[in-house]
Amino acid sequence: MARHRVTVIGAGNVGATCAQRIAEGGLADVVLVDIVEGLPQGKGLDLAESAPVVGHDARILGTNDYADTANSDIIVVTSGLARQPGMSRDDLLARNAGIVRAVVQEATRYSPNAVLIVVTNPLDAMCHVALQASGFPRERVLGMAGVLDSARFRTFIAQELGVSVSDTTAFVLGGHGDTMVPLSRYSTVAGVPITELLPPDRVRALEERTANGGAEIVALLKTGSAFYAPSASVFEMVESILRDRKRVLPCAVLLQGEFGTRDLFVGVPVVLGSGGMERIFEIKLTAEEQAAFDASAAAVRELVEKLG
Numbered sequence: 001m002a003r004h005r006v007t008v009i010g011a012g013n014v015g016a017t018c019a020q021r022i023a024e025g026g027l028a029d030v031v032l033v034d035i036v037e038g039l040p041q042g043k044g045l046d047l048a049e050s051a052p053v054v055g056h057d058a059r060i061l062g063t064n065d066y067a068d069t070a071n072s073d074i075i076v077v078t079s080g081l082a083r084q085p086g087m088s089r090d091d092l093l094a095r096n097a098g099i100v101r102a103v104v105q106e107a108t109r110y111s112p113n114a115v116l117i118v119v120t121n122p123l124d125a126m127c128h129v130a131l132q133a134s135g136f137p138r139e140r141v142l143g144m145a146g147v148l149d150s151a152r153f154r155t156f157i158a159q160e161l162g163v164s165v166s167d168t169t170a171f172v173l174g175g176h177g178d179t180m181v182p183l184s185r186y187s188t189v190a191g192v193p194i195t196e197l198l199p200p201d202r203v204r205a206l207e208e209r210t211a212n213g214g215a216e217i218v219a220l221l222k223t224g225s226a227f228y229a230p231s232a233s234v235f236e237m238v239e240s241i242l243r244d245r246k247r248v249l250p251c252a253v254l255l256q257g258e259f260g261t262r263d264l265f266v267g268v269p270v271v272l273g274s275g276g277m278e279r280i281f282e283i284k285l286t287a288e289e290q291a292a293f294d295a296s297a298a299a300v301r302e303l304v305e306k307l308g
């Protein structure tokens, strides 16, 4: 069986940790790309040198040259800037849109059949940039956010109830930001909705902590943002695609009328297999949930319109 190959663009915190998880998980060979000379080469070599100790056979290559990424099955895009002091959200949007456009154009030229997983923020808007820059069908352009947001919700639910995270499931829809929509009636412990296990004020508190989960980490770290849980979330998506597992995972995908939304990337549950997004798992929302979903979609649309 041919070895799989995953390209990770951006050798920063999220990208390098993704490369580590994918290689150590035995999923694929990894090509790590960055614009900074020496950075992907150094991290790639360091990761390769851990293989004899960890015990895996993945090949890891660090490079600044997209020719080295040819024929990748999956391209993970983590390259971008974090918001700097004095930089407005709109500045960040424009700068990261330029970076994502450039790297996607380069990488997809060498891997025209790959599945793209976008991680760079602002996530949903960057998915639009990646879709345009690649010319790929919507099935092969996915945004990572919902898996992370659900993982955070599951962590908080398990901590609150003193139970294993393995027995919790969580459901988070909508854009990646403070307008995301944690759906508590579909979030369960051993199949029992948390709305039956916790009083409404505790459920609301967990939902709010989830929606602010990224900011909570930034406030603690002060000089960066989360990367362990984000890279674990990318790993879960990569694994479902490469092993054609048909996992049902929340991902940002281009909606074409599903959930009452059109021509917009928003997080919804999808079936992930070897072709990327194989099916959108549409569920019926209550009027209140639909209103929250629509508000979240409107926030995404506002950003996308600024891209012009």
Ligand SMILES: NC(=O)c1ccc[n+]([C@@H]2O[C@H](COP(=O)([O-])OP(=O)(O)OC[C@H]3O[C@@H](n4cnc5c(N)ncnc54)[C@H](O)[C@@H]3O)[C@@H](O)[C@H]2O)c1
Pocket: 009, 010, 011, 012, 013, 014, 015, 033, 034, 035, 036, 039, 078, 079, 080, 081, 082, 099, 102, 103, 118, 119, 120, 121, 122, 123, 144, 145, 148, 176, 224, 225, 226, 227, 230
């Ligand atoms: N979707 C999510 O849930 C989620 C979660 C965590 C982080 N993020 C986002 O992921 C991105 C990366 O985060 P990080 O913590 O790894 O940041 P980081 O600063 O550690 O790494 C970013 C890397 O991108 C590289 N880069 C910049 N421009 C490039 C270009 N043109 N070509 C190639 N590489 C380039 C930089 O040199 C740097 O190494 C950020 O936009 C962050 O907001 C998203």
